[in-house]
Amino acid sequence: MSTNKLPTQAEDFPAWYVEVVKRAELAEHGPAKGSMIIKPHGYAIWELTQRALDDRFKATGHENLYFPLLIPMSLLEREADHVEGFAPQVAVVTHGGGEKLEEPLAIRPTSEAIIWSTYKRWIQSYRDLPLLYNQWANVLRWEMRTRLFLRTSEFLWQEGHTAHATADEAMAETLQMLEVYRQVAEDVLAIPVHMGRKSPGERFPGAVETYCIEGLMRDAKALQCGTSHFLGQNFAKAYDVTFLNADGEQEHAWATSWGFSTRMVGGTIMAHGDDAGLRLPPAAAPIQVAIVPIARTDEERVEVLEVAGKLRADLAAAGVRVRLDDRDQHRPGYKFAEWELKGVPVRIELGPRDVAAGRVVMASRLGGEKEEVALADVASGMAERLASVQKALYDDALAYREANTHEIASFDAFAAGVEEQGGFWVGAWCGDGACEAEIATKTKATIRFLPIEPTDPGGPCVHCGKPGVDVAHWARAY
């Protein structure tokens, strides 16, 4: 690991980000363009996120299944908007077994096509509905520009695909999963998010409505953190999925899909990190507590490690993810810096003086003074301590977002403000896609979201002056 200083967030945020990802051993570039090797510390963050999501999926009645990576091109091409939206990003397998394939196979950029072509066989009657399924998978999108975690050509995610008998039920499902995403983003990753609706221009290809959770990163740029789509009957029509309702009539099924990806590991880094590196929310921290033993002599080492080992066992028994850093090739100062870089929320220093006094020295990744805590109280008080770190990170991010959210007083102020300080800019929008596009061209800011229910802004569009029909949050985004 390099011991040079990190670039600071203020001088070069993108460089800071890449360096943190690499030095904290979250991930590195794979050999193929835009690909990523996720290392154990990064993957463990993803695993914790996965578990939090999966538990909630199960609790809301969903089951996991798995569909194939390869999709025959003809299948993918059935839904017009969907094809048009994804065509430029699809990688295609043309050869296999040393020969050119009869029909090229697309590597899934998302799985609506293969899933809905299959649902056709699974759905006959309203009694077969709803289908509440989710899959954990990798997908591939040929991106022009990539960034570790935030945008890689291949990424890991979950994609839920549900089928319903009525539009109302499908819409309720769409919003329910959006709420699940909000909970995981806020309660687990400690990233405050807005729940909203995408403008037609930002909608998922093939969706009737796209809802999203949207967060603000430490550089005042927005990040789309998860999306939940109400697909209407578009896919059922494209893939001919019909069912007989209770009145004996054929109907097309109603669909939703929703996804949350490894991008959020990047979001967690950018929402909380500081100039010393990562700051992980305890709920998503692979290691919540690192114990650094300190000793000079062999006798001290034996004595300290014995106490440290017992402390580790006590913490583990209390349900804490704890690491005893007993590596002897590094001195304590090195370890302090490393665990800070890796974002471990709480560090415990344990040396001969502490052993003698029956206490430890505790340091929070959030800063402040080191604190002496009686050995006997460490394990019992840890859950509460971690919870307070979790809350503090969330509160900090929320305060940052509030401080970087602005009402639009005039278009010029908006354009200048978004350029100089970033953040969310809130104001009235006329609902016209052409106007939206012009704003994007002029400011590089896009509508990140509209309220879930259209809301009268009570004034004219901030750009064109036509009557406003909705309240928009604009920002520059990843």
Add this chain to the structure above:
RNA sequence: CGGGGCGUGGCGCAGUAGGUAGCGCGCGUCGUUCGGGACGACGAGGUCGGAGGUUCGAGUCCUCUCGCCCCGACCA
């Protein structure tokens, strides 16, 4: 696709007029160290992205080629 950059020990880099490859970190052994990124000694490790060419001789010059990264347009 447009603009820029880079391919040389594991990582980051240097490389003289073309003369047979070096530095820092890391790695191994030993010793001293250990409460905020330790130090010393010794040691291991490279057909310089690939192919062709010029030359007595190429990391270095020429031609071709492959790949990756960064910045913009596309996107979770």
